[in-house]
Amino acid sequence: MGEKKKKIVKTIKVDVDKCNGCRACEVICSAFHATPKYSSNNPARSRIRVIHDPLKDVYVPVYAGEYTAAECTGRDKYTIDGKEYDECAFCRASCPSRDLFKEPDSDLPLKCDMCEDDPPQKEPLCVQWCITDALTYEEREEEVEEEVEREEMEIGLESLAKKHGMQKIMDTFARMSMSKKG
Numbered sequence: 001m002g003e004k005k006k007k008i009v010k011t012i013k014v015d016v017d018k019c020n021g022c023r024a025c026e027v028i029c030s031a032f033h034a035t036p037k038y039s040s041n042n043p044a045r046s047r048i049r050v051i052h053d054p055l056k057d058v059y060v061p062v063y064a065g066e067y068t069a070a071e072c073t074g075r076d077k078y079t080i081d082g083k084e085y086d087e088c089a090f091c092r093a094s095c096p097s098r099d100l101f102k103e104p105d106s107d108l109p110l111k112c113d114m115c116e117d118d119p120p121q122k123e124p125l126c127v128q129w130c131i132t133d134a135l136t137y138e139e140r141e142e143e144v145e146e147e148v149e150r151e152e153m154e155i156g157l158e159s160l161a162k163k164h165g166m167q168k169i170m171d172t173f174a175r176m177s178m179s180k181k182g
């Protein structure tokens with residue numbers, strides 16, 4: 001058993017009914033993560049994407065989650081209010097079966113980092129820019145096992161390195177840390 005330590009759990013709540021599809025969240029997320037910061041915006045680089053289907057009158061903000069080296073063998077179909085949605089429509093994974101949540105140039109996976117910044121942002125930027133309050137932010141404290149966390153990080157790194165090669169991963173980390181300083 002590893003040692004217990006306190007961890008801040010950050011949650012963004014999504015109220016789909018309030019989202020009007022303005023995509024301000026995509027714009028600010030991609031600008032915040034541009035190198036240098038705010039130098040450009042391109043929703044394809046955003047770590048939140050608004051899945052929209054105007055015919056079904058639906059706008060669903062989806063956050064970029066974990067990278068996965070292989071697509072899953074099972075699929076889900078959702079029916080909401082009598083309307084059926086595509087398989088994988090609301091999935092958060094950066095996955096080989098689709099282009100979502102990948103850097104357009106490098107193909108490296110994108111993942112929401114809750115706008116980690118130094119000094120910290122008062123709230124994630126997509127939440128600050130969402131004027132309809134479809135996105136709201138909450139923090140709470142939880143106790144977690146330190147060991148488990150480290151193990152999960154190692155498994156994630158190993159599968160990334162297998163797919164992209166270690167050098168590319170190192171270059172990306174170097175670029176990310178430069179953009180944090182900049």
Ligand code: SF4
Pocket residue numbers: 018019020021022023024025026050059061129130131132133134135
């Ligand atoms: S900023 Fe808010 S209302 Fe606009 S698309 Fe994003 S979640 Fe929806």
Ligand code: SF4
Pocket residue numbers: 028029030032046047048063111112113114115124125126127
């Ligand atoms: S919390 Fe930050 S990194 Fe995550 S989607 Fe929102 S703006 Fe992007």
